[in-house]
Every structure is written in structure tokens, then in C-alpha cells.
Amino acid sequence: QVKLVESGGGSVQAGGSLRLSCAASGYTWKRNVVAWFRQTPGMEREGIAVFYTASGVTYIADSVKGRFTIARDTAENTVYLQMNSLQPEDTAMYYCAVADAVFFPGSQRFAPASYKDWGQGTQVTVSS
Numbered sequence: 001q002v003k004l005v006e007s008g009g010g011s012v013q014a015g016g017s018l019r020l021s022c023a024a025s026g027y028t029w030k031r032n033v034v035a036w037f038r039q040t041p042g043m044e045r046e047g048i049a050v051f052y053t054a055s056g057v058t059y060i061a062d063s064v065k066g067r068f069t070i071a072r073d074t075a076e077n078t079v080y081l082q083m084n085s086l087q088p089e090d091t092a093m094y095y096c097a098v099a100d101a102v103f104f105p106g107s108q109r110f111a112p113a114s115y116k117d118w119g120q121g122t123q124v125t126v127s128s
Contacts, residue, residue, distance in 0.1 A: 047110025
């Protein structure tokens, strides 16, 4: 069974940076889609970054493009979300998720229903 553990969240001031980690246990990512989502209370979960482990192709949502990047450390079996120039509106619980798929068409890429396994989340709080 895949277990995902997120870490790296915390509190930062606007303009700061954080790097979130998503470590997988019980599984080695070779041909999966790994994604980061975020959610604030009362809002739907928003997909923000996707990594195709088979090809290395990444997608970043328009809402964070130019500030966030996603990358993988193969040796560590970990996917990272580097977040720069953080703003108060980035405050949310951040989750990583994995799907048993090699890729998704555009309409499914950032859809939470496309992903099977989820981590417990890590909180990011950005103050102005």
C-alpha cells in the first residue's frame, strides 16, 4: 500500500519561500502521476502542480506559475514543491497525491478525482 507523507510546511512572511516534500513509502514511482493540491476551509481542493514520473514532464497551474515548481529526487523517492514569492493567498493545507496513470489529458490533470492515494497534508501560512 502506498503511503505518502508531506513535510516542509510552516509559517513565512510574504515574499518568502518554502519547499514541501512528498515522500512515498511502500512504492517506487516509475510510471505514475504525482501532484500537489491545496485547500482552504470551505473551498474545493485546487490542483497546482503535476509531475509525470515516466517522462519528467511537469505542469504548473496558472495561479502559481512562475513562482512554484515541482521536481523529483529519484534516489529519495520524493517529489518536491518549491514555492517562491509566497503571498497570503497561498495560505492553505497542501497535499500530495499519486495516480496509477502515466499521464492525464488536460481536463483530468488537476482534478482531485483523478488521484487515488493522498497524504495527510502540511499547512502553509503566509503572513503579510
